[in-house]
Amino acid sequence: MCWAAVGCLLTLSVLPSFRLSAQDTSAIDRGVRIGIVYRPGVRPGVVLLPDRSTALDSVRAILARDLDYSDRFELITLPGGDSIRVSAPAAARAPGARTTAGARAHTGGEAAGLNYPLYQALGADFAIALAAVRDTTQVTIHDVTAGAVRRLLKARLPTATSSQFRMAVHRLADKIVEATLGTAGTAATRVLFVMDGKLYQIDSDGAGFKEILSTKGRAILSPVWDRDGRRIAYMEFWSGHGQLFVQDAATGRRRAVTDGATLDFTPVFSPDGKGLTFSRAIEEGTDVYTFNLRDNCCLQRLTVGRFSDNLSPAYSPDGQRIAFVSTRPGLPQIYVMAADGTDEQLFAPFDYGVTGSSNAPDWSPDGQSVAFHRDVAGTLQVFVLDVRTRTVRQLTSLGRNEDPTWAPDSRHVAFVSDRSGYRQLWVIDMETGRIRPLLQQSGVRLPAWSPRLPETEQSTP
Amino acid sequence: MTRPLLLVLAGLVTAGVVACGGNPQPATPAPQANADSIAAAEKARQDSIAAAEAAARAREEAERVARQRTADSLAALGRGTEAVRTMLATMIHFDFDKSNIRSDDAGTLDQKVGILQANSNAHIRIAGHCDERGSDEYNLALGNRRATAAKQYLVSHGIDGGRIETQSFGKERPLDPGHNEEAWSKNRRDEFDITSGGDALRQP
Numbered sequence: 001m002c003w004a005a006v007g008c009l010l011t012l013s014v015l016p017s018f019r020l021s022a023q024d025t026s027a028i029d030r031g032v033r034i035g036i037v038y039r040p041g042v043r044p045g046v047v048l049l050p051d052r053s054t055a056l057d058s059v060r061a062i063l064a065r066d067l068d069y070s071d072r073f074e075l076i077t078l079p080g081g082d083s084i085r086v087s088a089p090a091a092a093r094a095p096g097a098r099t100t101a102g103a104r105a106h107t108g109g110e111a112a113g114l115n116y117p118l119y120q121a122l123g124a125d126f127a128i129a130l131a132a133v134r135d136t137t138q139v140t141i142h143d144v145t146a147g148a149v150r151r152l153l154k155a156r157l158p159t160a161t162s163s164q165f166r167m168a169v170h171r172l173a174d175k176i177v178e179a180t181l182g183t184a185g186t187a188a189t190r191v192l193f194v195m196d197g198k199l200y201q202i203d204s205d206g207a208g209f210k211e212i213l214s215t216k217g218r219a220i221l222s223p224v225w226d227r228d229g230r231r232i233a234y235m236e237f238w239s240g241h242g243q244l245f246v247q248d249a250a251t252g253r254r255r256a257v258t259d260g261a262t263l264d265f266t267p268v269f270s271p272d273g274k275g276l277t278f279s280r281a282i283e284e285g286t287d288v289y290t291f292n293l294r295d296n297c298c299l300q301r302l303t304v305g306r307f308s309d310n311l312s313p314a315y316s317p318d319g320q321r322i323a324f325v326s327t328r329p330g331l332p333q334i335y336v337m338a339a340d341g342t343d344e345q346l347f348a349p350f351d352y353g354v355t356g357s358s359n360a361p362d363w364s365p366d367g368q369s370v371a372f373h374r375d376v377a378g379t380l381q382v383f384v385l386d387v388r389t390r391t392v393r394q395l396t397s398l399g400r401n402e403d404p405t406w407a408p409d410s411r412h413v414a415f416v417s418d419r420s421g422y423r424q425l426w427v428i429d430m431e432t433g434r435i436r437p438l439l440q441q442s443g444v445r446l447p448a449w450s451p452r453l454p455e456t457e458q459s460t461p
Numbered sequence: 462m463t464r465p466l467l468l469v470l471a472g473l474v475t476a477g478v479v480a481c482g483g484n485p486q487p488a489t490p491a492p493q494a495n496a497d498s499i500a501a502a503e504k505a506r507q508d509s510i511a512a513a514e515a516a517a518r519a520r521e522e523a524e525r526v527a528r529q530r531t532a533d534s535l536a537a538l539g540r541g542t543e544a545v546r547t548m549l550a551t552m553i554h555f556d557f558d559k560s561n562i563r564s565d566d567a568g569t570l571d572q573k574v575g576i577l578q579a580n581s582n583a584h585i586r587i588a589g590h591c592d593e594r595g596s597d598e599y600n601l602a603l604g605n606r607r608a609t610a611a612k613q614y615l616v617s618h619g620i621d622g623g624r625i626e627t628q629s630f631g632k633e634r635p636l637d638p639g640h641n642e643e644a645w646s647k648n649r650r651d652e653f654d655i656t657s658g659g660d661a662l663r664q665p
């Protein structure tokens with residue numbers, strides 16, 4: 001990890017202000033850092049190079065925000081913009097800059113005259129240049145330390161007025177993250193949520209706030225994505241009845257899965273996409289059931305509550321296990337069972353008679369953690385269970401924080417928080433502890449973060 | 462048929478014999494008798510009309526009185542029904558995150574037992590509600606528990622479970638939109654309403 005070493009060196013000796021201030025670029029730093037070890041200066045620095053042409057300004061702005069929100073980089077802004085990029089002599093004046101002939105001599109794509117030593121002096125490990133070549137947008141990723149082009153990405157972006165434009169740029173951002181760090185980003189994702197009984201979506205960067213569905217006389221609750229991002233499921237609630245629907249995310253076509261005669265809620269797709277598992281409340285109590293979507297048959301009850309309620313199923317990504325909420329200890333707590341309903345056991349440890357209610361489990365896509373919320377002193381806080389060690393840690397403490405939902409990178413969690421005074425959507429990065437607001441609208445409930453959305457996606461419903 | 466015909470013929474023969482007897486006496490009273498009978502018939506007719514009219518009037522009066530009486534009693538019954546309905550609709554309340562019947566609500570439920578026993582046609586629906594503090598989705602299960610807890614109480618006191626429907630509203634329909642304990646304690650409730658057989662309710 002050469003960038004880490006360089007980063008530390010620069011942090012300590014050369015330009016500490018760049019390194020440390022990068023953390024606060026969002027100006028939202030009221031978040032809680034309980035249980036999170038933040039290691040300043042170990043994230044690679046990235047500089048998004050300016051361009052004389054304004055053609056790609058909006059692309060650059062979206063990419064810059066996506067890279068920032070990935071929380072995987074220190075985003076470095078160039079003081080003075082263009083002048084620094086083109087004026088090679090500036091490198092000589094930059095403190096700590098290395099002026100190796102190789103770095104300057106290197107050319108790649110648009111990189112002629114790129115001032116690697118300067119960027120390195122600023123703390124950059126990567127420099128990213130954009131160029132429009134006919135109808136193709138070219139992204140050149142320079143490895144500043146190596147002084148060479150690391151990768152050239154090409155994308156044919158839709159026009160900026162197209163409804164597909166932003167998502168296409170987000171996909172490009174995810175490819176940049178993958179090309180630099182080896183793991184894809186999560187920019188090309190959306191979060192579904194409910195407000196005033198209507199279903200909404202918002203892009204991962206806070207743009208694209210849009211109503212998807214409202215049903216007269218019924219409230220939509222508990223939206224959820226299937227694993228490939230092509231379908232969503234949700235519940236329509238009215239007068240004590242809950243009916244489950246599965247909807248095509250692209251076309252908006254939907255079908256009812258249950259008839260609404262009973263109270264069916266908290267639907268979740270099985271990871272293989274064949275089943276819809278949910279909670280059903282009848283007079284005998286609430287239990288987890290599963291329905292075969294592919295064959296449109298075979299309702300099967302998975303839990304046998306009798307004197308307790310069992311609800312809110314959440315599959316492990318391999319589909320082998322289901323985390324769920326059970327009231328068998330009195331107050332609801334997080335349990336786990338095999339996907340066929342056998343081998344039920346306590347999942348998230350608690351102190352009997354002390355620990356408050358625990359609800360709303362969501363299993364991380366990497367399978368290692370289960371996020372949920374727990375009543376702490378009369379308000380709700382987001383917790384994370386380590387699946388292997390079965391230990392829990394509290395992620396939030398400011399205000400009321402609930403209904404966590406994992407991003408596909410298994411490090412970001414969106415949740416509802418009233419820390420601002422209103423119930424809004426927030427995102428926390430588990431690695432850095434950085435918290436940012438995703439949506440300023442109030443009255444937001446029950447968010448569901450999508451997987452990386454498929455490229456074939458048409459328009460949204 | 463032959464016998465009555467023979468009797469009629471015999472009668473005619475007898476009359477003929479009398480007439481042929483040459484006795485004129487019966488000739489004169491006959492018109493008088495006829496006049497009298499006509500007058501009598503007319504009077505009887507008038508009387509019967511009067512009587513019929515009187516009877517009709519009496520009947521109408523009786524019906525009117527009966528109608529009035531029914532209306533009065535229905536109104537009284539309605540007032541009673543309304544009172545009983547109000548009693549039946551009295552809500553019960555729950556502690557936070559709990560679904561057990563509180564001891565101070567047992568009396569309210571006992572009253573409902575009495576009403577349901579006195580009105581065996583009445584069917585009711587119990588709707589469980591929660592306050593805003595709990596989890597959105599869990600509250601649907603909790604509301605369901607609260608509704609069934611009240612139903613179980615009624616059933617254990619002899620009411621047929623088939624007459625009681627339950628449903629849960631979770632925290633979706635608060636009575637009091639406030640964000641304090643006063644509002645919350647009002648919102649943690651079971652609501653009762655009559656689904657059928659509630660047109661005329663008797664006091665228990």
